[in-house]
Amino acid sequence: MKHTRLVRLAALLFLTAALHASYAAEPANVTADEALARLKAGNERFVTGKLIHPNVGTDRRAEVAKGQNPFAIIVGCSDSRVGPEVVFDQGLGDIFVIRTAGNVVDDVALGSIEYAADHFGVPVILVLGHTRCGAVSAAVAGGQAPGHVASVVEKIKPAVDETKGKPGDAVDNAVRANVRHVVNQLRNATPILSALVKSGKLRVVGACYDLDTARVDLLE
Numbered sequence: 001m002k003h004t005r006l007v008r009l010a011a012l013l014f015l016t017a018a019l020h021a022s023y024a025a026e027p028a029n030v031t032a033d034e035a036l037a038r039l040k041a042g043n044e045r046f047v048t049g050k051l052i053h054p055n056v057g058t059d060r061r062a063e064v065a066k067g068q069n070p071f072a073i074i075v076g077c078s079d080s081r082v083g084p085e086v087v088f089d090q091g092l093g094d095i096f097v098i099r100t101a102g103n104v105v106d107d108v109a110l111g112s113i114e115y116a117a118d119h120f121g122v123p124v125i126l127v128l129g130h131t132r133c134g135a136v137s138a139a140v141a142g143g144q145a146p147g148h149v150a151s152v153v154e155k156i157k158p159a160v161d162e163t164k165g166k167p168g169d170a171v172d173n174a175v176r177a178n179v180r181h182v183v184n185q186l187r188n189a190t191p192i193l194s195a196l197v198k199s200g201k202l203r204v205v206g207a208c209y210d211l212d213t214a215r216v217d218l219l220e
């Protein structure tokens with residue numbers, strides 16, 4: 001009898017813990033504004049060197065082993081200096097990340113983004129370019145890029161053409177134009193993303209990371 005009570009108590013405690021864990025894992029009803037505020041706060045911690053490394057402990061690991069519910073999708077550059085989990089001080093299960101050189105999006109990348117937007121109901125996609133991007137610099141330099149690097153450069157070329165001759169730094173201008181192009185590409189990507197954007201369930205924003213200040217600025 002005593003044993004049964006103990007088992008019941010243990011089961012109850014386990015259930016309470018499990019409910020608590022699943023509640024903690026749910027960023028349900030996180031709005032795009034809240035998600036962006038969370039990214040902004042994390043970047044501020046990175047800029048000021050006050051990292052808290054959230055959600056990387058054994059508890060979080062066990063929690064996300066049961067499922068994920070990321071609060072943002074980041075489409076960033078593969079550049080080794082711009083890791084989204086690092087520059088936004090986020091942990092396991094927080095952000096769904098797609099990275100390609102020059103943060104360009106092909107069908108495979110788009111499929112990954114659509115999966116996260118549709119499956120997890122993520123409220124915001126942040127396209128993250130950065131200063132002195134090597135892929136964008138290659139596109140600005142022109143000429144024939146070797147091998148499949150040409151596929152990356154080809155995707156960035158419209159941004160280079162659009163900003164050619166404009167005042168300011170050619171690479172910086174092209175970085176920002178390229179981010180805007182990818183933002184527009186995602187907003188209009190049928191059938192999944194465009195429908196989510198139209199219904200107000202998904203926001204797509206562009207941003208630029210400054211290698212010198214470590215700050216991420218949203219592009220208007």
Ligand SMILES: [Zn+2]
Binds near residue numbers: 077102134136
């Ligand atoms: Zn880059």
